[in-house]
Amino acid sequence: MRTSLPGRVRRGLATLLTGALAAGLAVGGVVAPAQAAAADVQGGSATWNFKDSWTGYVGGSGTITPPLEGGQSVYPSASGAMDLQTAVGDVRFGGSVHYSAHGGVLDVTVSDLRLAVTSPGVGVLTADFVSSGTTSDDVKVATCR
Ligand code: HEM
Numbered sequence: 001m002r003t004s005l006p007g008r009v010r011r012g013l014a015t016l017l018t019g020a021l022a023a024g025l026a027v028g029g030v031v032a033p034a035q036a037a038a039a040d041v042q043g044g045s046a047t048w049n050f051k052d053s054w055t056g057y058v059g060g061s062g063t064i065t066p067p068l069e070g071g072q073s074v075y076p077s078a079s080g081a082m083d084l085q086t087a088v089g090d091v092r093f094g095g096s097v098h099y100s101a102h103g104g105v106l107d108v109t110v111s112d113l114r115l116a117v118t119s120p121g122v123g124v125l126t127a128d129f130v131s132s133g134t135t136s137d138d139v140k141v142a143t144c145r
Contacts (some may be wrong), residue, residue, distance in 0.1 A: 024061045043138045044078035046113055050127065050141055054099075058108075062101025067095060073097045082117070091115045107132045114138070 013092040045128035049055045049072050060062055064073070082089030096111035109130040117123040128135065 017047055039080050039082055039084055041080040041089070041091050044091075045113075046075045046078070047072045047111065048075065049073055050110060058099045058101050058106065062099065063104060065098045065100070066095075073110075088117050088118045088119060090117070105132075112138070115144075 047069070049068075051078075052071075055064065055068065055071075055073075059068065066073075075095040075097075077094035078091050079094075080089060080091040082091070091114070093113040093115075096109050099108040099110075100106060110127050111130075112126075112128040114126050115123055116126070123144040124140055125144060126138045126140050128137045129139055130136075
């Protein structure tokens, strides 16, 4: 994890992300002003596959757009707000990843990746899924603690 957050927040996020990393999530480049008690989060990205075997399955016979970087998808443009004392806050990531295979029968898009830190060291990772026109918003994909 790369970040320019103050030490306490960085450690809080690092603890939380130990859980997130078990779900394959890596967050880099998230920036917040050093002196503020609560800060807007801006910039940065998340590198994440919601399931590696799925990525291998679709990538083997279909297409993943945008292409993987180093074997994973990158969700750019982090935004949100975070309490710098507790690391409680909410970070959303932009971008979307489209999976297509079997001549379009498999048609899945993942977007709106969101890491919500609800209390120090506890958080939930959610994402929106669209599969062949059916939308499922804010699906919980991992609990981090
Ligand atoms: C013509 C249509 C389809 C065919 C012939 C097909 C075929 C297959 C085959 C052969 C596997 C096993 C791959 C392996 O273990 O190496 C598989 C796995 C899978 N398929 Fe499909 N599939 C089709 C459509 C879909 C659709 C529409 C979805 C969901 C939107 C889907 C979701 C999955 C998932 C989640 C797995 C397991 C991937 C993993 O290992 O994580 N498939 N499919």
